Amino acid sequence: MTNGFVRRYIFSTDHKIIGIQYILTGLIMAIVGAWLAVLIRLQLGWPEHQWVFLSRLLPKGMPSGVMTPEFYLAVVTMHGTIMVFFFISYVLVSGFGNYLVPLQVGARDMAFPFLNMLSYWIALLSAVVMVLSFFVEGGAAAAGWTAYPPLSAVASAVPGSQMGQTLWILSMALFIASFTMSGLNIVATVFSTRAPGLSMMRLPLTVWSFFIASILGLLAFPPLTAGAVMLLFDRHFGTSFFLPSGLVVAGKLLPNTGGSPLLWQHLFWFLGHPEVYVLILPALGIAFDILPAFTRKPVFGYRISVWCLVAVGCLSMIVWGHHMFVSGMSPFTGEYFSLVTLTITVPMTIFGVNMLASLWGAKLELRTPMLFALSVIAMFGSGGFGGLFLGNATADMQLHDTYFVVGHFHMMIGGVTLLATFAAIYFWFPKMFGRTMNETLGRLHFWFTFGPFFVIFFMQHFLGLQGAPRRYYAFTAFDYLRDTRGQNLAISIAALLLVSGQLLFLVNFVWSLFGGLAAKANPWQATTLEWTTASPPPHGNFETQPVVERWAYEYGVQTTDGDFAVQTVPARNVPVTA
Amino acid sequence: MRRSLETALAAALFAVVGIGGVVYGARSWMPPLASRHGAGIDAMLLYLLVTVGGLFLTGYLALAYLIWRGGRRDRIGTRLASHKTEVVLSVVLGLGMAVIAEGGVLGIGMPVWTEYFDAAPPADATVIEVTAQQFMWNVRYPGADGRFGRTAPQLVDETTNPLGLDRSDPAATDDIVTINEIAVPFGRAVRIRLHAKDVIHSFFLPHFRVKQDAVPGMTPEMVFFPTSTGSFELACAELCGLAHYRMRGFFNVVSETQFRAWLSTQAATR
Ligand code: HEM
Ligand SMILES: [Cu+2]
Ligand SMILES: [Cu+2]
Numbered sequence: 029m030t031n032g033f034v035r036r037y038i039f040s041t042d043h044k045i046i047g048i049q050y051i052l053t054g055l056i057m058a059i060v061g062a063w064l065a066v067l068i069r070l071q072l073g074w075p076e077h078q079w080v081f082l083s084r085l086l087p088k089g090m091p092s093g094v095m096t097p098e099f100y101l102a103v104v105t106m107h108g109t110i111m112v113f114f115f116i117s118y119v120l121v122s123g124f125g126n127y128l129v130p131l132q133v134g135a136r137d138m139a140f141p142f143l144n145m146l147s148y149w150i151a152l153l154s155a156v157v158m159v160l161s162f163f164v165e166g167g168a169a170a171a172g173w174t175a176y177p178p179l180s181a182v183a184s185a186v187p188g189s190q191m192g193q194t195l196w197i198l199s200m201a202l203f204i205a206s207f208t209m210s211g212l213n214i215v216a217t218v219f220s221t222r223a224p225g226l227s228m229m230r231l232p233l234t235v236w237s238f239f240i241a242s243i244l245g246l247l248a249f250p251p252l253t254a255g256a257v258m259l260l261f262d263r264h265f266g267t268s269f270f271l272p273s274g275l276v277v278a279g280k281l282l283p284n285t286g287g288s289p290l291l292w293q294h295l296f297w298f299l300g301h302p303e304v305y306v307l308i309l310p311a312l313g314i315a316f317d318i319l320p321a322f323t324r325k326p327v328f329g330y331r332i333s334v335w336c337l338v339a340v341g342c343l344s345m346i347v348w349g350h351h352m353f354v355s356g357m358s359p360f361t362g363e364y365f366s367l368v369t370l371t372i373t374v375p376m377t378i379f380g381v382n383m384l385a386s387l388w389g390a391k392l393e394l395r396t397p398m399l400f401a402l403s404v405i406a407m408f409g410s411g412g413f414g415g416l417f418l419g420n421a422t423a424d425m426q427l428h429d430t431y432f433v434v435g436h437f438h439m440m441i442g443g444v445t446l447l448a449t450f451a452a453i454y455f456w457f458p459k460m461f462g463r464t465m466n467e468t469l470g471r472l473h474f475w476f477t478f479g480p481f482f483v484i485f486f487m488q489h490f491l492g493l494q495g496a497p498r499r500y501y502a503f504t505a506f507d508y509l510r511d512t513r514g515q516n517l518a519i520s521i522a523a524l525l526l527v528s529g530q531l532l533f534l535v536n537f538v539w540s541l542f543g544g545l546a547a548k549a550n551p552w553q554a555t556t557l558e559w560t561t562a563s564p565p566p567h568g569n570f571e572t573q574p575v576v577e578r579w580a581y582e583y584g585v586q587t588t589d590g591d592f593a594v595q596t597v598p599a600r601n602v603p604v605t606a
Numbered sequence: 607m608r609r610s611l612e613t614a615l616a617a618a619l620f621a622v623v624g625i626g627g628v629v630y631g632a633r634s635w636m637p638p639l640a641s642r643h644g645a646g647i648d649a650m651l652l653y654l655l656v657t658v659g660g661l662f663l664t665g666y667l668a669l670a671y672l673i674w675r676g677g678r679r680d681r682i683g684t685r686l687a688s689h690k691t692e693v694v695l696s697v698v699l700g701l702g703m704a705v706i707a708e709g710g711v712l713g714i715g716m717p718v719w720t721e722y723f724d725a726a727p728p729a730d731a732t733v734i735e736v737t738a739q740q741f742m743w744n745v746r747y748p749g750a751d752g753r754f755g756r757t758a759p760q761l762v763d764e765t766t767n768p769l770g771l772d773r774s775d776p777a778a779t780d781d782i783v784t785i786n787e788i789a790v791p792f793g794r795a796v797r798i799r800l801h802a803k804d805v806i807h808s809f810f811l812p813h814f815r816v817k818q819d820a821v822p823g824m825t826p827e828m829v830f831f832p833t834s835t836g837s838f839e840l841a842c843a844e845l846c847g848l849a850h851y852r853m854r855g856f857f858n859v860v861s862e863t864q865f866r867a868w869l870s871t872q873a874a875t876r
Contacts, residue, residue: 272823
């Protein structure tokens with residue numbers, strides 16, 4: 029009996045269970061990451077305030093209640109790392125990817141179920157190693173989530189570069205191994221297990237987005253793996269990949285010769301830039317697909333949107349240098365990267381406008397998932413506009429490494445992905461657990477989320493224009509930053525509001541898990557294949573192999589079910605319109 | 607009724623965000639300008655602020671309108687746009703964005719960028735070497751002979767010789783070394799050679815629109831022309847360790863005579 033339970037819910041090879049495992053793990057990591065964000069905002073909003081109760085909780089990081097600079101840098105580094113790799117990657121990409129792709133392509137499971145289980149357990153191990161690194165000598169890694177050497181390579185450069193940085197690298201290596209396996213699995217699943225009749229151009233955009241994101245991951249991660257190994261060697265085995273001659277750190281001359289710190293930056297951003305698209309593409313795909321369920325009409329420009337995602341995917345592989353405009357890289361290279369980076373705005377604009385145009389002529393139902401999906405459109409636009417500034421090398425000279433960048437990327441990999449994650453959870457919760465989330469709490473949660481989030485990161489753009497550098501422990505040492513104190517206070521208050529608002533979600537999630545109303549098989553009257561099976565779907569997903577007859581957006585038609593036709597409705601019953 | 611109220615509320619949210627954002631952003635945010643090429647950078651930023659501000663407002667108002675309108679419909683309007691509509695909209699908006707984005711780079715950005723990086727330093731430029739280290743800026747002037755003396759990392763002693771100056775080199779004897787303080791004469795270009803001793807730092811003069819990473823093993827050069835006198839702050843813009851947030855220097859633009867006087871007091875205190 030217990031054996032059965034363990035096989036079924038713990039060491040399961042069922043993609044649905046694994047998806048849910050990823051989602052729960054990611055949500056727990058999100059709580060850790062959010063706590064770190066609170067600590068950051070307490071420090072920046074009230075730089076010298078003594079938080080006595082926190083000194084008891086964190087005697088080493090906050091003796092006497094004021095955070096030490098070493099703890100601050102560790103917190104910033106870990107906040108970024110955890111949110112990017114262990115929250116959004118797990119919940120949105122691995123979690124929903126696992127859960128949705130086989131269901132939406134009409135498969136019984138992923139192409140390689142055992143590999144899938146292995147990915148999850150390695151991912152979990154990687155998260156555990158990352159969190160444990162807080163407790164080693166010197167504390168967690170403190171060189172930022174970008175881990176630029178020499179800071180990250182030389183133990184005496186910053187306390188976090190002792191054991192903490194080593195664990196950071198090991199954890200990242202595990203993460204990459206696991207993410208590569210699961211990416212491979214998704215690509216194989218889309219290629220080889222689609223239901224009869226489900227051509228690529230009939231796939232829901234969600235599947236397309238996971239598919240392209242996984243390919244990007246497969247192409248971009250290996251160079252960073254190499255980089256991580258090289259960094260590990262520089263740290264422990266005396267190599268000099270990233271360390272040039274003549275380094276004098278903390279008064280001591282190092283023996284290294286001949287390395288290049290910029291090499292790391294190229295390797296890191298060759299991964300790092302595609303990685304941000306790995307995160308945002310699924311967010312966009314999911315929001316795009318949630319819209320029609322609440323506009324009750326087909327989306328606008330499906331085919332063009334697919335090609336936009338493909339174009340964005342290709343372009344994202346050749347723009348990494350826009351993170352290095354003032355790094356000392358050749359200015360000619362900078363011009364190239366600037367021009368190519370800005371071409372990305374073209375497919376991104378078209379995609380955004382297609383989402384907006386999907387609302388044209390809609391009969392709008394503002395249920396919770398829809399509120400979040402709409403705010404994805406808004407946040408995506410706002411983040412993209414920041415990209416227009418940063419991709420412009422001339423403007424970036426002033427904005428690089430300031431809070432403008434922080435505002436930009438939080439809107440993108442913070443906001444768009446967070447809002448899409450919520451949209452997805454509210455939308456597919458009934459399918460996953462057979463229960464419905466509370467609608468009133470959900471809407472309330474929306475109102476506590478979009479507004480504060482927008483205010484925080486919008487204001488940060490203007491901190492950047494004022495010249496406030498990022499990763500500063502306090503803005504107290506510079507006269508020209510005196511005016512930013514009030515803004516930082518406002519941002520911190522909005523951040524506390526935002527975090528408190530998430531309690532509404534947690535309560536709703538946990539309560540609905542056990543006490544939510546029973547959900548029907550297709551509560552949103554949506555058209556994709558997962559809604560043709562029970563909630564939750566049985567092992568093997570479908571009673572009989574679904575046969576696909578049409579595209580994924582047949583809304584606004586007359587059928588016996590209502591105003592929509594699921595993808596399996598035969599063409600002779602309801603005409604296929606696209 | 608309830609439905610149209612809720613959608614109106616959501617529409618109002620996005621309209622307020624759009625209008626509020628533009629109002630908030632319309633202030634002048636940048637630190638006062640103090641360099642010649644910086645005018646070009648500010649022009650680039652102004653172009654972006656204006657165009658992007660317009661797009662931002664249009665986008666949010668369109669979203670708000672569509673939500674408001676959609677909440678009042680009881681049946682859907684046009685069900686499927688024609689393929690032609692889809693293509694036309696994409697091409698028009700895609701091209702529009704390309705013109706705004708690439709046009710800005712090609713029309714305003716690149717000329718400024720090229721002029722800044724290609725500028726041949728004028729012969730009378732003040733030449734300064736800045737070596738960043740945790741957590742200070744070592745500043746060196748070549749002295750009367752106009753030549754920097756030899757340095758070697760082996761000679762570094764953090765208390766007596768932070769730059770590792772080779773005192774046996776005749777060119778080194780008149781070099782003037784200061785910490786966290788740069789002075790330049792008004793009316794001449796400045797030419798800075800940047801080094802880093804330990805980790806990456808970034809030389810950021812917010813008022814001059816100058817930012818350049820100082821990377822160990824590389825020696826990038828910057829040339830720029832101050833346009834006002836005064837004392838300006840120098841900040842570190844690349845995470846370099848615990849005191850990154852207070853790695854502060856001063857960049858003083860003074861008159862030619864004040865500059866000479868300052869240099870000789872610095873030389874004397876050595
Ligand atoms: C309109 C398209 C976009 C453009 C032109 C653009 C451009 C840029 C540029 C040039 C930078 C470097 C800024 C600097 O460090 O000085 C940057 C940073 C960043 N962008 Fe974007 N971006 C765009 C969209 C996105 C999207 C869709 C995402 C994520 C989903 C994203 C995530 C990031 C992140 C995470 C960083 C900062 C990384 C760091 O330094 O810590 N961007 N962006
Ligand atoms: Cu990028
Ligand atoms: Cu620094």
